[in-house]
Amino acid sequence: MYGVWTPEQVQAAEEPVLARTPEGALMRRAAYGAAGVALRMLGERTGGVVGRRVVVLVGAGNNGGDGLWAGVELRRRGAAVTAVLLSPDRAHPAGLAALRAARARVLTEVEPAVTAVGRADLVLDAIVGTSARGGLRDPAPLLVGAADTARVPVLAIDTPSGVDPLVGTVPGDGSAVTAAETVTFGARKPVHVLNRARCGPVTLIDIGLGPELPEPTVRVLDAADVGARWPVPGPTDDKYTQGVVGIAAGSATYPGAAVLASGAAALATSGMVRYAGSAADEVRAAWPEVVATDHVSDAGRVQAWAVGPGLGTDDAGAATLRHVLDAGVPVLADADAITLLGADADLRARAAATTTLVTPHAGEFARLVASLDDPPDPAVDRVTAARRAAAELGVTVLLKGNATVVAAPDGRVLVHPAGSSWLATAGSGDVLSGVAGALLAAGLDPVDAAGCAAFVHARAAELGSAGSPVPASHVQAALSDAIRSVREAV
Numbered sequence: 001m002y003g004v005w006t007p008e009q010v011q012a013a014e015e016p017v018l019a020r021t022p023e024g025a026l027m028r029r030a031a032y033g034a035a036g037v038a039l040r041m042l043g044e045r046t047g048g049v050v051g052r053r054v055v056v057l058v059g060a061g062n063n064g065g066d067g068l069w070a071g072v073e074l075r076r077r078g079a080a081v082t083a084v085l086l087s088p089d090r091a092h093p094a095g096l097a098a099l100r101a102a103r104a105r106v107l108t109e110v111e112p113a114v115t116a117v118g119r120a121d122l123v124l125d126a127i128v129g130t131s132a133r134g135g136l137r138d139p140a141p142l143l144v145g146a147a148d149t150a151r152v153p154v155l156a157i158d159t160p161s162g163v164d165p166l167v168g169t170v171p172g173d174g175s176a177v178t179a180a181e182t183v184t185f186g187a188r189k190p191v192h193v194l195n196r197a198r199c200g201p202v203t204l205i206d207i208g209l210g211p212e213l214p215e216p217t218v219r220v221l222d223a224a225d226v227g228a229r230w231p232v233p234g235p236t237d238d239k240y241t242q243g244v245v246g247i248a249a250g251s252a253t254y255p256g257a258a259v260l261a262s263g264a265a266a267l268a269t270s271g272m273v274r275y276a277g278s279a280a281d282e283v284r285a286a287w288p289e290v291v292a293t294d295h296v297s298d299a300g301r302v303q304a305w306a307v308g309p310g311l312g313t314d315d316a317g318a319a320t321l322r323h324v325l326d327a328g329v330p331v332l333a334d335a336d337a338i339t340l341l342g343a344d345a346d347l348r349a350r351a352a353a354t355t356t357l358v359t360p361h362a363g364e365f366a367r368l369v370a371s372l373d374d375p376p377d378p379a380v381d382r383v384t385a386a387r388r389a390a391a392e393l394g395v396t397v398l399l400k401g402n403a404t405v406v407a408a409p410d411g412r413v414l415v416h417p418a419g420s421s422w423l424a425t426a427g428s429g430d431v432l433s434g435v436a437g438a439l440l441a442a443g444l445d446p447v448d449a450a451g452c453a454a455f456v457h458a459r460a461a462e463l464g465s466a467g468s469p470v471p472a473s474h475v476q477a478a479l480s481d482a483i484r485s486v487r488e489a490v
């Protein structure tokens with residue numbers, strides 16, 4: 001597990017460290033770490049360092065200072081370094097003097113700078129870091145565009161410039177760095193987990209902030225955390241003691257959702273899966289181990305319900321949802337169940353009165369929060385949106401997307417950054433429902449159930465895909481390999 005801290009928290013943690021270290025020491029530490037990553041990238045990509053062309057895009061603040069000092073280190077190692085000053089009169093004075101003394105080229109005009117970027121082996125993005133506000137300012141978009149066009153790899157210093165460090169979105173006209181890699185200092189910031197596509201792999205350099213950091217704002221589970229939490233039957237367990245999950249999903253029109261969710265539940269945990277709904281025949285045919293019946297009222301006892309995929313939003317769907325919310329066991333509500341919750345205050349009150357995990361995609365989220373004052377918008381700030389929905393509705397929220405955000409009513413937040421977008425395929429959410437429902441039935445707390453399910457779901461997509469599209473039934477089929485891989489990581 002690792003933590004993520006807001007830029008504000010990181011800046012506050014830096015203050016006492018700055019006060020007790022010699023002037024410039026922290027920046028030199030950061031820059032030395034950044035240069036190390038740059039040297040590795042040059043080695044991997046060009047086979048060497050000496051004579052390789054590195055362009056540093058230098059902004060007006062300390063982020064630019066990091067870039068200048070990293071340039072000094074690369075110059076020492078024999079790279080041909082060009083610094084492009086985006087605000088020539090505000091470039092970090094000590095860093096600039098050191099880089100000039102190291103006989104680097106310094107450019108302030110846009111035209112030669114664009115040419116240099118286009119010919120570079122590596123660009124260091126030191127335009128702006130944690131104090132970024134708004135969209136990139138001229139002439140930064142031109143230089144960022146030149147690197148994109150020439151397909152020159154960019155190493156983002158601290159954060160990819162143009163991407164909001166706190167919420168991970170790209171404001172303004174949409175110009176922003178897409179980094180091949182990012183090197184950050186002291187602590188990971190939200191952008192690193194909310195916008196993986198812009199950051200690439202992130203290296204964290206220790207600059208001694210550890211003791212000064214408060215509780216993280218967001219946490220990220222790793223494979224070992226998930227493996228350690230995954231339910232494993234003990235010697236005295238039987239099929240009931242491990243938690244029976246009930247799946248209330250699918251309909252005559254949408255039997256597929258029932259088959260995907262029920263099968264995923266059967267693969268996720270040992271023990272027992274019950275199914276209740278009008279796709280009982282299809283579920284039995286695909287998964288003979290699932291005990292299937294036509295209606296939730298005669299399904300028998302379960303320790304958690306997963307309700308919603310393909311359920312329908314008519315009166316029958318609402319009655320099914322009401323039944324499971326009143327069953328006195330944890331409930332995972334997805335898809336049509338979320339639409340029903342959004343439309344009905346009585347159902348929302350029942351959801352708040354029991355342990356409920358909702359798993360909306362963006363459209364379902366909008367319906368879910370429509371009744372709230374000033375409904376939160378995930379397009380503006382995913383973490384705040386999920387956190388507010390959880391607190392105000394009294395349910396745990398798993399907000400789907402490339403970065404899955406899990407928020408609990410008590411304020412805890414997990415983020416799972418996906419390694420690819422292959423999960424954006426029809427039916428994959430039904431698979432997630434089955435997995436998360438099975439984990440709730442096994443007794444996991446909703447935040448752990450949601451975080452572990454999201455991790456294994458994304459890992460299954462990676463294993464099932466290996467670079468090609470992966471239909472939901474193949475994601476389901478790869479669940480066993482994914483679970484094995486996280487258990488092996490413990």
Ligand SMILES: NC(=O)C1=CN([C@@H]2O[C@H](COP(=O)(O)OP(=O)(O)OC[C@H]3O[C@@H](n4cnc5c(N)ncnc54)[C@H](O)[C@@H]3O)[C@@H](O)[C@H]2O)[C@@H](O)CC1
Nearest residue numbers: 027030060061062063128129130131132133135136137158
């Ligand atoms: N405080 C310290 O000693 C340390 C700071 N560090 C670095 O310092 C950075 C933070 O430095 P600062 O607080 O000086 O701020 P930044 O360097 O992140 O940004 C501030 C400057 O960028 C300009 N700017 C803001 N938004 C912009 C935009 N959208 N487009 C173009 N320019 C924009 C501002 O006018 C301002 O001059 C971190 O990201 C990190 O890289 C590290 O060196 C570690 C130590």
Ligand SMILES: Nc1ncnc2c1ncn2[C@@H]1O[C@H](COP(=O)(O)OP(=O)(O)O)[C@@H](O)[C@H]1O
Nearest residue numbers: 361400401402418421423424426427428429430
């Ligand atoms: N761009 C993306 N990158 C990674 N994962 C994604 C992306 N878009 C969606 N997902 C994931 O795919 C799943 C889609 O679920 P959902 O929208 O409910 O699909 P369906 O209703 O078809 O089953 C979710 O787990 C979501 O987090």
Ligand SMILES: [K+]
Nearest residue numbers: 125128157159
């Ligand atoms: K940067």
